[in-house]
Amino acid sequence: MRVLFTTWSWPSHLYALVPLAWACRAAGHEVLVASQPGLTARTVGCGLNAVEVGRDVDTVGMVRGYLLPTAASPAARPSGRTAGPRAAEMFLAHADSMTDDLVRVARTWQPDIVVHEPTTWAGPIAAAAAGVPAVRHLYGTDLLLRARAVLPDLLAPLAERNGVGDVDPFGTVTIDPVPQSMQPGSAPWRLPVQYVPFNGPGHPPAVPPPSGRPRVCVTWGHTLARLDPKRFLLPAVVDALAGTDAEVVAAVSAPQRELLGAVPDGVHVLVDAPLHRVLPGCDLVIGHGGAGTILTSLAHGIPLLLVPQLPDHAGHSAQVFAAGAGDVLTADEATPARLRERTGQLLDDGKRRAAARLLRAEMLAQPSPAALADDLRVLASVPVRTRHEG
Numbered sequence: 001m002r003v004l005f006t007t008w009s010w011p012s013h014l015y016a017l018v019p020l021a022w023a024c025r026a027a028g029h030e031v032l033v034a035s036q037p038g039l040t041a042r043t044v045g046c047g048l049n050a051v052e053v054g055r056d057v058d059t060v061g062m063v064r065g066y067l068l069p070t071a072a073s074p075a076a077r078p079s080g081r082t083a084g085p086r087a088a089e090m091f092l093a094h095a096d097s098m099t100d101d102l103v104r105v106a107r108t109w110q111p112d113i114v115v116h117e118p119t120t121w122a123g124p125i126a127a128a129a130a131g132v133p134a135v136r137h138l139y140g141t142d143l144l145l146r147a148r149a150v151l152p153d154l155l156a157p158l159a160e161r162n163g164v165g166d167v168d169p170f171g172t173v174t175i176d177p178v179p180q181s182m183q184p185g186s187a188p189w190r191l192p193v194q195y196v197p198f199n200g201p202g203h204p205p206a207v208p209p210p211s212g213r214p215r216v217c218v219t220w221g222h223t224l225a226r227l228d229p230k231r232f233l234l235p236a237v238v239d240a241l242a243g244t245d246a247e248v249v250a251a252v253s254a255p256q257r258e259l260l261g262a263v264p265d266g267v268h269v270l271v272d273a274p275l276h277r278v279l280p281g282c283d284l285v286i287g288h289g290g291a292g293t294i295l296t297s298l299a300h301g302i303p304l305l306l307v308p309q310l311p312d313h314a315g316h317s318a319q320v321f322a323a324g325a326g327d328v329l330t331a332d333e334a335t336p337a338r339l340r341e342r343t344g345q346l347l348d349d350g351k352r353r354a355a356a357r358l359l360r361a362e363m364l365a366q367p368s369p370a371a372l373a374d375d376l377r378v379l380a381s382v383p384v385r386t387r388h389e390g
Contacts, residue, residue: 001380002029002111003115004032004106004115004126008057012292013117014043014046016117016177016292018198020115020369024373027377029373031049034051034052035098036055036098045201062090062093063223063310068310070331073228088147091120092121096158098122099158106130106132111130112380114130114135118138121154121155123136134168138175138176139177140178140294141316142178143316148169152168176193177363178195179323179359179362180192181359183319193369194366197275198276199274202274215246216283217285224310232259234252234256237307247268251270251273257271275292283353284343284346285303287306289307295363298320298359301353301359304320304327308328325355326352
């Protein structure tokens with residue numbers, strides 16, 4: 001079987017697809033990952049075959065336009081423009097960039113199935129053009145469920161441009177690595193899968209041995225520092241926790257290490273370390289609310305303190321709070337005193353820890369990516385028309 005994976009050029013979206021892509025490879029299937037040129041090196045670095053489609057889009061500039069406002073940075077978006085429409089504009093820009101080339105790849109390479117992350121709308125169009133199933137692979141909370149009714153009309157011009165009729169952006173099935181108790185709703189034809197943490201390739205980090213003190217990992221993803229260094233709150237969090245009873249581990253990228261600067265005594269800094277290799281032994285994660293950070297933390301049964309500054313991060317964080325597995329502060333609320341207070345409370349909160357462990361158990365109970373690879377083979381063997389009718 002041939003499986004075409006596709007995502008626009010954003011590393012965390014690629015990393016969400018890697019465990020299933022490798023499960024398909026291990027099952028003997030051919031795998032090809034299609035994305036914009038900016039993601040080629042990372043794809044190859046994950047050990048996967050890559051093909052470039054479309055052109056790179058100024059994602060950072062577009063995402064910067066829907067940062068959540070703070071007292072220091074009021075909303076810059078035009079009056080009446082909300083984050084939802086601005087995000088849709090960005091996804092459409094990526095789809096406009098990728099669709100024509102992706103359709104050509106699909107018609108030439110002839111995959112048996114196309115797997116796309118939920119905001120890569122070129123994926124279902126290419127699948128329809130090739131006459132094969134489109135499989136939507138979530139990377140976190142399904143934030144597009146509420147927009148399902150309007151998405152087909154948004155994609156219609158791109159579909160028509162490529163000789164395709166009606167396209168369902170939700171595809172034939174939705175692969176969901178998120179515990180069902182954390183989803184705001186259920187996508188049609190949901191296939192649950194165990195979340196296998198993959199936060200990028202890297203060497204095993206030099207994690208310090210246990211000290212007997214509670215250990216807090218502070219990590220801020222890769223997005224916010226690229227948008228605005230002032231929104232990279234990790235240094236402020238590290239400084240706030242200095243002198244407390246907690247042992248602090250700061251997980252940063254190489255560019256972020258420069259932004260972090262000098263750190264207080266006793267703070268351990270790990271650079272370019274895959275997060276899933278950092279978290280064993282940690283008692284709390286403080287972060288920005290990205291889906292990968294949240295699911296990786298919960299896969300280890302660790303509660304979270306989250307400070308979201310983008311609408312999707314706020315959506316993911318809200319589900320953590322609703323599940324009782326952590327707490328959420330706005331950027332304005334994240335003062336040093338409040339950070340120290342909430343950190344201490346969460347480290348002492350057995351209920352939050354128990355909730356995180358229950359979510360870990362729920363994740364482990366879902367079928368593995370290896371099992372799902374077999375399901376995809378069965379799915380690809382059924383005519384597309386029959387799937388939609390059934």
